[in-house]
Amino acid sequence: MADEVRVPTMGAEDAPDAVYDARTLGKPKMAVFGLQHMFAMFGATVLVPTLTGLSVSATLLFAGLGTLLFHLLSKGKVPAFLGSSFAFIAGYATIAPLLPDAAGNLTVANTAMLPYACLGTACAGLLYLVLAALFRAFGAARVMRYFPPVVTGPIVIAIGLTLSSSAVANCSTNWLVALVAIATIIVFNIWGKGMLKIIPILLGVIAGYVCAVCLGLVDFTRVAEAPWIGMPFTWDETVFSIMGPNMDTGLAITAIITIVPLAFATMIEHIGDISAISSTCNRNYIAEPGLHRTLLGDGLATVLASLFGAPANTTYGENTGVLALTHVFDPRVIRIAACFAILFSFCPKFSAVIEVMPACVIGGVSLVLYGMISAVGIRNLVEGHVDFMLSRNVIITALIIVLSIGIAYSAAGAIVIPAGSITISLSGLAVGSIVGIVLNIVLPGKETIYSVDGTISEGDEKPGAKTDELPLEGPKMDGNASERK
Numbered sequence: 001m002a003d004e005v006r007v008p009t010m011g012a013e014d015a016p017d018a019v020y021d022a023r024t025l026g027k028p029k030m031a032v033f034g035l036q037h038m039f040a041m042f043g044a045t046v047l048v049p050t051l052t053g054l055s056v057s058a059t060l061l062f063a064g065l066g067t068l069l070f071h072l073l074s075k076g077k078v079p080a081f082l083g084s085s086f087a088f089i090a091g092y093a094t095i096a097p098l099l100p101d102a103a104g105n106l107t108v109a110n111t112a113m114l115p116y117a118c119l120g121t122a123c124a125g126l127l128y129l130v131l132a133a134l135f136r137a138f139g140a141a142r143v144m145r146y147f148p149p150v151v152t153g154p155i156v157i158a159i160g161l162t163l164s165s166s167a168v169a170n171c172s173t174n175w176l177v178a179l180v181a182i183a184t185i186i187v188f189n190i191w192g193k194g195m196l197k198i199i200p201i202l203l204g205v206i207a208g209y210v211c212a213v214c215l216g217l218v219d220f221t222r223v224a225e226a227p228w229i230g231m232p233f234t235w236d237e238t239v240f241s242i243m244g245p246n247m248d249t250g251l252a253i254t255a256i257i258t259i260v261p262l263a264f265a266t267m268i269e270h271i272g273d274i275s276a277i278s279s280t281c282n283r284n285y286i287a288e289p290g291l292h293r294t295l296l297g298d299g300l301a302t303v304l305a306s307l308f309g310a311p312a313n314t315t316y317g318e319n320t321g322v323l324a325l326t327h328v329f330d331p332r333v334i335r336i337a338a339c340f341a342i343l344f345s346f347c348p349k350f351s352a353v354i355e356v357m358p359a360c361v362i363g364g365v366s367l368v369l370y371g372m373i374s375a376v377g378i379r380n381l382v383e384g385h386v387d388f389m390l391s392r393n394v395i396i397t398a399l400i401i402v403l404s405i406g407i408a409y410s411a412a413g414a415i416v417i418p419a420g421s422i423t424i425s426l427s428g429l430a431v432g433s434i435v436g437i438v439l440n441i442v443l444p445g446k447e448t449i450y451s452v453d454g455t456i457s458e459g460d461e462k463p464g465a466k467t468d469e470l471p472l473e474g475p476k477m478d479g480n481a482s483e484r485k
Contacts, residue, residue, distance in 0.1 A: 025328070033328050040316075041316050047201065047205070047362070053096065054114065054311055056351040059310045060344050061345035064340075071331060073296050076331055076335075077289050079333070081338070087156070087314070091255075095255045096110040114309065117259065121306040124312065126299065131295055132291075146440065150393045151400070157401060158401050158428070164371070165409075167367040168367065177211045177215065177217065177358065178364030182364045198322060199318070208365065212360065227348050228348070232345040258426065266314050274294050280329075294315075400436040
């Protein structure tokens with residue numbers, strides 16, 4: 001198998017209107033551009049804790065701190081913002097599902113279980129460090145051959161489908177408000193111009209929230225009682241609170257096995273995001289500072305956030321959109337946005353406004369987001385040119401999706417494995433991910449290789465492998481490459 005790895009081809013000259021040193025614009029404009037980046041990431045970032053029961057304040061704090069850590073480890077060269085990752089929501093929903101409130105809506109944080117879910121997410125962050133070391137030692141092509149689109153695509157599809165029932169349940173509390181949020185997201189995502197097209201999630205949240213207020217569905221008592229200044233998190237929300245002799249070892253192992261496989265999808269997403277930022281900024285960030293550094297920064301930011309009760313971090317495409325819109329490519333502007341996020345995290349009254357958001361608003365927004373997660377998985381299969389005329393690809397995809405969804409909605413909700421004095425529960429996503437990775441290794445057929453610029457090629461066929469085609473006839477369709485994003 002060829003070990004050569006391609007990198008993005010950057011232009012010979014910088015764009016004439018590009019700004020690589022924002023200091024030339026003056027401090028007031030730098031602050032405005034930084035605030036714009038914070039609002040671009042805001043809607044999606046605060047929605048994750050709302051959907052999982054984690055602290056909004058802690059989320060903002062560690063999104064900011066995680067971004068600054070990422071910039072430190074990537075030599076301050078990559079203009080990337082790290083916000084909350086949606087890929088891990090299914091893991092939180094499995095280990096620490098939201099509890100019903102007085103009205104029966106699933107909106108109450110499962111405070112007893114959340115630290116265990118955060119422990120699993122922290123271990124998932126450590127997997128980034130392993131991959132970064134492997135990239136450094138062996139190169140991207142040899143590592144990524146084990147995570148081709150035929151594995152990662154169905155996993156991402158299953159993540160969205162697993163979460164879909166909770167979105168519908170929340171929408172059912174008031175479909176009018178939910179539809180307002182959904183319609184707003186669609187309108188601005190399709191017909192929006194400039195900055196409005198980049199923040200449809202935030203606009204959907206605002207529109208749904210305003211509609212809920214007009215209908216008298218929001219109780220602002222908690223907002224009035226919340227102080228203006230306070231700590232973003234408490235000790236009981238951190239992973240450290242469950243450490244010691246009282247830790248439920250079985251639950252801890254279950255959380256780790258359930259959540260760690262989700263990192264495979266986010267690590268590949270990271271590679272795509274860095275490639276996109278490189279192309280946007282006309283800089284080869286994959287070569288310098290290198291994927292091993294950016295993966296290290298992303299992984300350590302996730303570990304840090306998880307240990308203190310915040311969701312996993314990931315590089316944000318919303319902020320890449322802002323870069324493309326403004327042509328201000330100076331990483332200093334991103335660091336300013338991170339500082340704004342940290343400042344907002346110390347305002348409990350601001351967090352309370354988010355926390356009293358009605359379930360129907362959350363449902364409307366999450367209905368679109370969960371569908372988009374699955375759509376990203378489908379796009380991964382399409383852009384990866386996965387050939388479903390090959391039986392190996394059909395089998396791998398089928399088992400990943402069926403196991404992930406089937407187990408999740410089974411009576412037990414997991415595969416329970418007694419192991420001595422502890423009990424390990426494997427979620428559908430964990431089982432599907434493990435089965436998919438193993439089948440891709442052992443089944444005969446051609447290897448599909450990621451390169452670090454997001455392009456995909458076929459490697460050497462395994463010794464003794466036979467290409468087994470399905471008994472289907474008809475033309476093999478290939479999408480129009482010029483229309484892919």
